Each structure stands twice: as C-alpha cells, then as structure tokens.
Amino acid sequence: MMKLIKNIIITLFLSILISVEYLDVVELNDGTVVKGTIIETKPNEYIKIKSGDNIFVYKMNQINLIKKEEIKGYKYQDPNSSRYFFAPSATPIGKENSYIRTTWLFIPSFGWGFSGNISTEIGMSVFPGAGIENQLKIFSFKYSSTDIDKKWQNSYGMLYLGQIEGGVGFIFSSFTSGDDDKNFSISPGLGYFRNENEFNFAENLTLVLSFKNRVSNSLSLITENWIFLNSDQTVVISNSGFRFFSRRLSVDFSWPFFMSSEGSGIGFPLFTFSYKI
Template identity: 25%
Template sequence: MSLKRLSLTYLLLLTLSFSVSAQISQFKATFIKAQQENKQVTVILTNGNTYVGSIISVEEESAGVETKDGVFNFRYDRIKNVKIYNPDDKSSGWRDNPSKNKLFITQTGKMLDKGSGYYQNTFIFFSNFSYGITNGISVDAGFSMFPGLGIENQMFTAGAKIGTSLNSTLYVSGNIKYYRVFDIDEGITSLFGSITYSKSQLDLTASTGVGFADNSSSNALLILGGQYRISERFAFLSENIIFPSGDAGSDALLSFGGRIIGSKSAFDLGFFGIEEILFPFVSYTIKF
C-alpha cells in the first residue's frame, strides 16, 4: 500500500473515530442531564427496540435505566438515539416508524438512517430492498416474481436517493429510478423530488417527477400525500397521484388507508381509486 493511500485510510478511520466518539459523548451527556433533572429518557437501540425509563447510573461505557420491564444496562455503542422523555408529548416515547421514508409506494423527503434498511413485499409478487449508505444517501433494488414467467419476463428496478433536513420540520430529497418492465427492450427512468413537512405526529409530502424512455420524456406528475400517526402502533396514510391527460386536463389516482407499526415492521392496507375503479393495496415491510 502506498504512503498516500495509507495516509488517506488513516485519516478516514480517524474521522470515523471522532464521529463515533462525539455521538457517544452526546448520549452520555443526555443521560447525565436527565439524571440531574430527575427526568425519564427514551432509548432507541440499533436493533430498533425502544425503552422509556429512569436513570439509575451513568458509567464510561454504559448507562443503567429502570424501565417497566426491569433494569437494563445500555452500552452507548448499541444506542441509536436517546432523548429526554416529555410526558406532555405522548409520541416522545414511541418507537421509530420503520417506513418513515415512504408513503404507500413513493418516497417522502425523509431518509433512511445510515446502516438501516428494509425489505418490502407488495401484493406477494413484488419485492423491494432499500438500504441507507449514509444519513443522506440510500439505494434500492426490486423485482417481480410472477409464477410461470421466465426471469427475462419479470420486472426489475434499481434506484438511488439523496436527501437532507433543512431544519427540524422540513426534509427534502431527490430520487432516480430505473425500471426494466417485463420483456420490453427499452427501460424507463424516473426522476422525482420530494419535500416533507413533519410536525408532531403529522407528515405532509409533496413530490413531482418525470419519466424518460425512448429519448422522450413524460409530462410532470404531482404527488400529494400524508401520514398521521394516532398511536404508537397505527397511522392513517394517503397518497394521491395527479397526472396530466389530454386537452390540458388531468386525472388523479387517489388512495387512503392505514399503517400498522411494529418495532421492526410495518403493514400497509389501503385502497386506490381512479374514476369509478377501486382496488386494494397490501404491503408488508420488515426492517433489517
């Protein structure tokens, strides 16, 4: 290994070490503050489990927390986030939403956390994998599994997403995705931009995008959607796609349903409708 490459590797490792150390120091400071103010904390582990409790002890590498399930000694390196519990805000003790970065089908302005991902199955026959490379970059890939069709007649997708938070309530993202639809030679590429306003238990998202195929592009689509979390385990969900039609008009694909939220999974059930046609939507997401 050359001296230059060795130096770059060392610098990268040093930067990562400082980042991890800073995060651990922040966790420890939050535990100390909660203990001094005699307040409870919400602890979210890297495996997705969430605990609420009172501080028993704060050590160099871990903190002891008394929860309703007993006393746990949480190592800082296994904590994803810790915050002081607000008894006036019931959602401050809720578990994370495994599907916070998407509506039924399309993406929101929110991103996956670094190192987290999920598998989503829709209508049994469609599978998709998403993974957060960093807090601002994620990738995804999917495929169909129609029985009786050869692999060359299945649908395949691949995409990437970048995004960031503008402040504590606004999130923006851009998404590019490639679709190979069954045995059609020319694939389809889509470009979308999204912005999400998030306040308390409500997320509102607006997106717009275009598709490209055969050296031509489509007219822009508009997507308006939202998610309202009424409890730790359930949220209402709506996703509405408005697309242009002939004579300067437009059509809308409307939807409404719910999301059942588990510690590592989410189950979406809803209905999509266009004009007088109504059809169900079923999807299951599991976090990894």
C-alpha cells in the same frame, strides 16, 4: 392457500396492535430509581441494567424492589418512514439501515442506506409462470438533504420499473414538512418511457401530494395523490389507507381510486409488508 395467507395477515395485525412493552424498574434501598433494561443477572449476587447509554451494576443487598413498568407514549418510530405507500418522503433511510419489502407477496425488494443521505432499492417480481426475462425489475435511488430552515426537508431521486430492454420511470424531488409521526410532502416529478437506449420524457409534470398522521402507537393513516397534468385532461390517482407497524415490521393496506374528466374507477387493493433489518 388463500385461507393460510389470510390467517397470517390477521395474526400479524393482532400481534402488532396488542403488543405491550415494559421497562425494568430497579428501586434501591436509598430511594434511587433506575429505569431501563436488565441485561444480566446473577442470582443472589448482582444485576446489570442498561439505562440510556449507561450500564449500572448493583449488588442484590443494595436493591429494595425490582418490577416491570409499562412504557407510556409511543414506544417506537415508524420503521418505514422514508416513504408513504409508493410515493417517497424526504426522510432518509439512515446510514447502514436496510429493509426487505414485498407487495402482494409477488414483488420483493431490498433497500439499503449507503450513508445518512443516500439510499437505493432493488427488486424483481416473482410472478408464477413467468421467466426471469419477463419479470418486472425495480430500481430506485434517493438523496436526502438536511432540513431547510428547520421546517422542510428535501430529497431528489429516480424510480425505474420494467424490463432490461425497456420500461417506465419517474424522476422526482420531494419536499417534506413535519416529523415521523405527522408530515406532509409535495413531490413534483417527470415521467419517462425507455426503449433500450431511447428515452421519451412526458411533456407535463406529475405532482404527488402525500400526508401521514399517526393516530396510535401502532397505526398511521396515509394518503398519497398522484396528479398527472396533461393538456387534454388531468388524471388523479388517490391512494389512501392504513399502516400497521411495530418496531421493525410494517404492513400497509390501501385502495386506489382513479378520477378524470372522462370518469372514475376503483383499483385493486394493495398490500405491502416491510421489515427493517
């Protein structure tokens, strides 16, 4: 079973990294060149090509040459740009956009953009041997505002993880500077514990510093650093790694490190698969 999962992961990585996309190029007899996607062809009669928002129809006797041309530069955007690994960015999912996601294959979730600014995510773990009542439930909500002075964008939201009777959560705001390919986020927030109808909030803020840098068409480097500010000691969880992605699929791999005044340690590596529907 583990060998099969390993082969699937390797195949996904390779398919993302070596994928090449092309444009259709139509050269007319008068020298006009139209680039886009041929969406309909009737042999020896005509073709239809979509270029941007326009659709053109040309008879075959108007055409001198039809060829393929490799797309230069970045072919698509990161389909998972609304978050880093776990930490949010201020980037919205987008109106009516949705995705499915799973971490370690055992924690699936579904995200949906209700509008250009409002999005939510729900999920439940599927750990083998555990009943529904013992599975982890996940819920998050985020509101993203418009750009602040064209440099920063901000969002507000909450995350809950646990059982119906109780669990833990995080209320946050995020401030993001940059674009989808390279950005930096500062996310202050307040953690809380819930036991049925009783809520206990942390005495100190948690600060999350996140950064993403796209280094190729299908690869971004990501780091997110959770800083838990306490009166006794400050604990830092630094989670860094890679995001491999295509037009709709993204695969995250990261490895967290724990640091405090009492020592340090290495966490369990994280794998997350996301698919934009």
